[in-house]
Amino acid sequence: MSIPVSLEGLKKELPAGVRRLGWGLLLIGIAGIALGYAIDPRRMAFDNVVGYLFLTSVAVGSIFLVALEYIGGAVWSTPMRRVNEFLGALVLLLPLAAVPLFLHLHDLFHWMHEETVATDKVLAGKSPYLNANFFLIRFAVFFILWSLFYILFTRNSTKQDVTKDPRLTTVNIRLGAIFLPVFAITITLTAVDWAMSLEPHWSSTIFGVYYFSGTVLASISAATYAIIRFYENGYFPKLQRDSFYSLGALMFAFINFWAYIAFSQFLLIWYANLPEETIWFMARWKNGWQVVSVLLIIVHFVVPYFALLTQDSKMDLKRLKFMAIWILFAHLLDMYWLVMPSYSQEVSLSWMDLGFPVLLVGLAIVVLGYKMRRNNLIPIGDPKLERGLSFRL
Amino acid sequence: MGLKQSRLGFFTLAFGLLGAVSAVLFMTWVTLIDYPLVIGGKPFWSWPAFVPIAFEITVLSASVLSVVTMIVLYFKFPNNSHPLHDTPYMKKVSSDKFGICIQADDPAFDQKAVQEFLKAVGGKEIATVYFDLEALDHGQNMFDPKFIGVLVLTAILVSGGTYFTFNQLLYMEPFSWMSVQAKSKAQRPSELFKDGIGMRRPVQGTVARGFLPYAFKGKPDEAAKTLVNPLLPTRDVIERGKSKFLTYCSPCHGNFARGDSRLAGQFPNPPTLHTDKVRNWPDGSIYHVITEGQNVMPSYASQIPRDDRWAIIHYVRVLQRAHNAKESDLK
Secondary structure: OOOOOOOOOOOOOHHHHHHHHHHHHHHHHHHHHHHHHOOOHHHHHHHHHHHHHHHHHOOOOOOOOHHHHHOOOOOOHHHHHHHHHHHHHHHHHHHHHHHHOOOOHHHHHHHHHHHHHHOOOOOOOHOOOHHHHHHHHHHHHHHHHHHHHHHHHHHHHHHHHOOOOOOOHHHHHHHHHHHHHHHHHHHHHHHHHHHHHOOOOOOOHHHHHHHHHHHHHHHHHHHHHHHHHHHOOOOOOOOOHHHHHHHHHHHHHHHHHHHHHHHHHHHHHHOOOHHHHHHHHHHHOOOHHHHHOOOOOOOOHHHHHHHHOOHHOOOOOOHHHHHHHHHHHHHHHHHHHHHHHHOOOOOOOOHHHHHHHHHHHHHHHHHHHHHHHHHOOOOOOOOHHHHOOOOOO | OOOOOOOHHHHHHHHHHHHHHHHHHHHHHHHHHHOOOOOOOOOOOOOOHHHHHHHHHHHHHHHHHHHHHHHHHHOHHHHHHHHHHHHHHHHHHHHHOOOOOOOOOOOOOOOOHHHHHHHHHHOOOOOOOOOOOOOOOOOOOOOHHHHHHHHHHHHHHHHHHHHHHHHHHOOOOHHHHHHOOOOOOOOOOOOOOOOOOOOOOOOOOOOOOOOOOOOOOOOOHHHHHHHOOOOOOOHHHHHHHHHHHHHHHHHHHHHOEEEEEOOOOOOOOOOOOHHHHHHHOHHHHHHHHHHOEOOEOOOOOOOOHHHHHHEEEEEEEHHHHHHHHOOHOOO
């Protein structure tokens, strides 16, 4: 029944200029981070946490989107799925972003100081979970799980390009069913480990969901930007407007979801008014942080909400592209807002904050370029591809 | 097909805003004017608490009123019938097909051409349906007296029924808001008994369980001689005695019966129970003091049941022993 999809006339490799840009940004980022660590290791370590969380968002979120497509039997995203798979490859680089942190864990985490824990009943009570060894074990286990699922998903997907075997889709659906709960637990605990435990006395049960909402938003935005750039420059066959609409709708949905979760977290803490809980928001409501807090609401919710509200705006490629970049920035700001008040009570901007964003942009370009040379950008063996290319809402 | 963009979205926006504004205004009126209440030390007008309610009301009014608008404006409610509704064709359409109806009252209409065109584009079933043009009245009939009449009648029935149920019916027998119940209440007369008294006296010569009268009223020496602790000093009994002691005795006597409670100094302090005098008292004397009271101490007979009093005595003995421990106790 299937008509072979012709890949003729489609470009396969990133232009040399873009590749050079990617490597350039990557090297500048590495140099900046190295310099930052040399000058002010404590500050750089906190910036590193922001970068690590951001990278996790995009990388693990992309694998989540792949799993979601298989589980939901989604058709519209099939032609673009490879972009998610390629971005998922960033998972394999997570330890590189975390290694410098392992050398500075004592600067970051209060609860790693044994002498502090000994005199602090609350931290002593949490020490069965919050201790250095278990922290590193968790990091290793999560990394292995994510990498394993990434490798399995993409191996089946690329094998299908050659064999055209529809059973591989079934295998990936089953994998997806296993991955979703794994993802839910690992991403929640990642948020707890890397962001919430910066303030070890504070806790919020909704924190994992909060990070999850940003995770999906960041990965869908990164994919959207890449897909539209590829599409405009002739890497994709003709895609329907409805497919782009679906990307925009998903972005819009998760903007609302983020706001909903963020407000829920705030409302419950505000209502109960318990000092040990409100302290976290109080730290973000003084010494200049209130400006960042208000900015976050505007940048992360108000602007994207109205920019993507109408039906037409979700099909307008220019606007989608712009909003994808905007939301990635908003997610970066969100992570900054989560992490940096633990570094200093007063807002302080530094050139060091730019090190990781520059590095990550470069990294994404390099990884995409590397994967594109070795894999098809279109999953030509996927049985859903035909329907995906002619997808209509 | 050259259809204009639906105007429904604007109605939805308007209704949503209406819902949001009215919800905020209502909550403002409640919290500032009608019933100002301090909740958790927060200002009366605390906007974060309004957000969930305003959000829900916005969604509710936007969705419900949009549907109502759609029915009224586009389906021409109340006149929503169409001659096609009663044809077998409609039955299929409403499950998994779609159909095109082309009316013949257009001057450019050519039946043969239309039929051939529909066949050419792949029409599965092409049929001619005849009906009176008058039956196809697309006019908006909101002010049709019949419709208004039904509407008013429904409103009267529903509101009247609601009013009657809550303001009349529920006050009538046998409902009466459940205020009439077939049982006698404390301090109330009762028709069940000849003397009309609801609360009954015990039968002559009987004693209610747990209400045995105290036989040694005003006779402390006899009590000391006669009364023996009926409980064994088991772990359970001592735990029970401890809990009762901490509840009833410790506010004055102190947690360790040293007479050093937090009330010390506010009225004559009770003496410590670790004196030789109290230690040498028989259990009966302590029981007598708890039951009858002594000096400033009132009777605790009504608060502490008999067995608990005996348990407390065991615990007091434990405290006394602990306070005057001998060398041999430590081994």
